Amino acid sequence: xxxxxxxxxxxxxxxxxxxxxxxxxxxxxxxxxxxxxxxxxxxxxxxxxxxxxxxxxxxxxxxxxxxxxxxxxxxxxxxxxxxxxxxxxxxxxxxxxxxxxxxxxxxxxxxxxxxxxxxxxxxxxxxxxxxxxxxxxxxxxxxxxxxxxxxxxxxxxxxxxxxxxxxxxxxxxxxxxxxxxxxxxxxxxxxxxxxxxxxxxxxxxxxxxxxxxxxxxxxxxxxxxxxxxxxxxxxxxxxxxxxxxxxxxxxxxxxxxxxxxxxxxxxxxxxxxxxxxxxxxxxxxxxxxxxxxxxxxxxxxxxxxxxxxxxxxxxxxxxxxxxxxxxxxxxxxxxxxxxxxxxxxxxxxxxxxxxxxxxxxxxxxxxxxxxxxxxxxxxxxxxxxxxxxxxxxxxxxxxxxxxxxxxxxxxxxxxxxxxxxxxxxxxxxxxxxxxxxxxxxxxxxxxxxxxxxxxxxxxxxxxxxxxxx
RNA sequence: CGGGGAGUGGCGCAGUCUGGUAGCGCACUCGGCUGGGGGCCGAGCGGUCGCAGGUUCAAAUCCUGUCUCCCCGACCA
Numbered sequence: 043x044x045x046x047x048x049x050x051x052x053x054x055x056x057x058x059x060x061x062x063x064x065x066x067x068x069x070x071x072x073x074x075x076x077x078x079x080x081x082x083x084x085x086x087x088x089x090x091x092x093x094x095x096x097x098x099x100x101x102x103x104x105x106x107x108x109x110x111x112x113x114x115x116x117x118x119x120x121x122x123x124x125x126x127x128x129x130x131x132x133x134x135x136x137x138x139x140x141x142x143x144x145x146x147x148x149x150x151x152x153x154x155x156x157x158x159x160x161x162x163x164x165x166x167x168x169x170x171x172x173x174x175x176x177x178x179x180x181x182x183x184x185x186x187x188x189x190x191x192x193x194x195x196x197x198x199x200x201x202x203x204x205x206x207x208x209x210x211x212x213x214x215x216x217x218x219x220x221x222x223x224x225x226x227x228x229x230x231x232x233x234x235x236x237x238x239x240x241x242x243x244x245x246x247x248x249x250x251x252x253x254x255x256x257x258x259x260x261x262x263x264x265x266x267x268x269x270x271x272x273x274x275x276x277x278x279x280x281x282x283x284x285x286x287x288x289x290x291x292x293x294x295x296x297x298x299x300x301x302x303x304x305x306x307x308x309x310x311x312x313x314x315x316x317x318x319x320x321x322x323x324x325x326x327x328x329x330x331x332x333x334x335x336x337x338x339x340x341x342x343x344x345x346x347x348x349x350x351x352x353x354x355x356x357x358x359x360x361x362x363x364x365x366x367x368x369x370x371x372x373x374x375x376x377x378x379x380x381x382x383x384x385x386x387x388x389x390x391x392x393x394x395x396x397x398x399x400x401x402x403x404x405x406x407x408x409x410x411x412x413x414x415x416x417x418x419x420x421x422x423x424x425x426x427x428x429x430x431x432x433x434x435x436x437x438x439x440x441x442x443x444x445x446x447x448x449x450x451x452x453x454x455x456x457x458x459x460x461x462x463x464x465x466x467x468x469x470x471x472x473x474x475x476x477x478x479x480x481x482x483x484x485x486x487x488x489x490x491x492x493x494x495x496x497x498x499x500x501x502x503x504x505x506x507x508x509x510x511x
Numbered sequence: 512c513g514g515g516g517a518g519u520g521g522c523g524c525a526g527u528c529u530g531g532u533a534g535c536g537c538a539c540u541c542g543g544c545u546g547g548g549g550g551c552c553g554a555g556c557g558g559u560c561g562c563a564g565g566u567u568c569a570a571a572u573c574c575u576g577u578c579u580c581c582c583c584g585a586c587c588a
Contacts, residue, residue, distance in 0.1 A: 075580080193587065269588085270588070304588050372550075377549080
C-alpha cells in the first residue's frame with residue numbers, strides 16, 4: 043500500500059482538510075491573505091449548491107436582485123448593534139479616483155443597510171407587503187484567522203431581505219426559509235443532518251432580535267454554523283424608515299427579516315462527509331456522479347466506455363468517461379476517490395472478457411460486478427442508495443458524538459469532546475459564559491423534539507453546546 | 512497587537528553555523544518498459560537564493576536595513 047496522498051484525518055484533522063481541498067482541486071489561497079481562488083471543481087460544487095438553494099428561495103416567493111458592493115459608511119452607523127458587531131471586520135475605502143473620499147465607503151460585510159434604505163422607498167402601502175428579495179453576491183469581512191471555505195475575508199453567499207406588515211409575518215417567513223430552504227437543502231441535498239435552533243443573545247446576529255441556525259457536526263466533532271435566518275424586529279425598519287400605510291390609512295413601521303448561507307457550505311460538505319480517502323460527495327450535489335474508468339485501452343474498451351457513458355448521460359446522470367489511460371489505473375482511481383465521485387464504473391480487460399463492469403461505491407468502498415448491459419439501469423438506484431446511506435451514516439455519527447448531560451461541568455466536558463445537550467434552564471447565560479472561557483459555546487437552543495422554539499422562555503428547552511468553527 | 516518561525520526552480524524542502532561550481536523530492540517534457548489502487552528505468556527543461564545596501568578576491572551563507580508570509584492567543588457566515 044503506497045502512502046496516502048493526504049494526511050490521516052484522525053492524526054491531523056486541519057491538515058487533512060487542507061490536503062483534501064488541494065488534492066481534490068477545490069480551491070487555493072489567493073494572493074491577499076484570507077482570500078480564496080475557487081478552482082473549477084470547487085466552483086462546480088458551489089454552482090450546484092446555488093442552483094438548488096436558488097430554486098428553493100424562488101419557491102418560497104422571493105425574487106432575485108443585485109445591490110451594490112459599496113455602502114456609505116454612515117449607513118452602518120444607523121443601527122447601533124449592527125455597527126458594533128461589524129466594525130472590527132470592515133474593509134473601508136477612503137481613497138478612490140486618486141482622491142480622499144469625503145465619506146468613506148465600506149465594502150459590504152452584509153447588506154441589511156442598503157436594502158433597508160432602498161426598501162423604504164419601495165414600501166408605501168400594506169399592499170406592497172410582504173416584500174421578498176434575495177441576492178447572490180460576494181461580501182467582505184476582514185478575518186484574523188482565515189480558513190479556506192470556512193472563513194475567508196471575501197466569500198460568496200446568498201442574502202435574503204424581506205419586509206413584512208407584522209412581527210408574526212416576519213417571524214413566520216424567517217422560519218419558513220429556515221425549514222423549506224436551509225434545512226431541507228442541507229438534509230435532502232447535502233445529506234447533512236443538522237441541529238436546528240435559536241441562537242442565544244450572546245451568539246445572535248448584530249441587529250437581530252432573533253437568530254435561527256442550522257448547525258452541522260464535522261467529523262472532528264465540532265459544530266459548524268451552516269445557515270442562519272434572522273428576525274430583525276423593527277430595528278432596521280426604524281433606522282431606515284421603512285413604513286407603510288395600513289388598511290385604515292395609519293402609518294405603521296414595518297418588520298424585516300434576513301437570512302443567508304455561504305460558500306462555507308462547501309466546507310461543511312468536506313468536513314461532514316470526507317474520510318481518509320478524501321472528499322465524499324452525496325450524489326445529488328456531486329458535479330460528476332459517475333466516473334467510468336477505462337483500465338486499459340484494449341479490445342475496444344474506450345469505445346465501450348463512451349457508449350456506456352452516453353447511455354447513462356441520456357438517462358439524466360452526470361457522468362465522465364476517464365479514458366486517460368496513459369496516466370495509469372492507480373493514479374486515476376485514487377484521483378476519483380479524492381474528488382469524492384459517488385460511483386465508479388471500471389471497465390478493464392477482465393470485465394470486457396466477461397461482458398461485465400465493476401462497480402465501486404465511494405461511500406462504503408463496496409465493490410461489485412454487473413453485466414455490462416445492465417449497468418445503466420442500476421445507476422439510479424445505486425445513487426439513491428448512496429445518498430440515503432450517507433445521510434444515515436452522518437446522522438449516526440452526529441448522534442454518537444452527542445451526549446446528554448445534567449450539569450455545567452459535564453456540559454463543558456461534553457462540549458470539548460463533541461456535542462453536549464443540557465437543559466437551558468440549568469445552563470443559563472452564566473453557564474454559557476463559563477463554557478465560553480474554555481472555548482465551548484452554545485450553538486443553539488432547541489425544543490426537546492429538536493424543533494425551533496418561538497422564544498427563549500418556553501419550558502424544557504435544551505442547549506446544544508460544542509466547540510465551533 | 513503580543514509570543515514563535517520562515518522567505519532558495521511551479522509545489523515541498525536541504526544547503527547558511529564553518530563564505531569557494533546552487534542541490535534533492537514531487538510536478539512537467541521526451542523515450543522505453545509496464546498496466547485491475549498514486550508503477551519502473553533513462554534522458555531533459557526549469558532558479559539574478561524576498562528586496563536594498565555593505566564587508567570580501569569571492570556572499571544563498573557574514574553585517575545593516577527593509578518587506579512579506581506562516582503558526583499560536585483575542586473577532587466571525
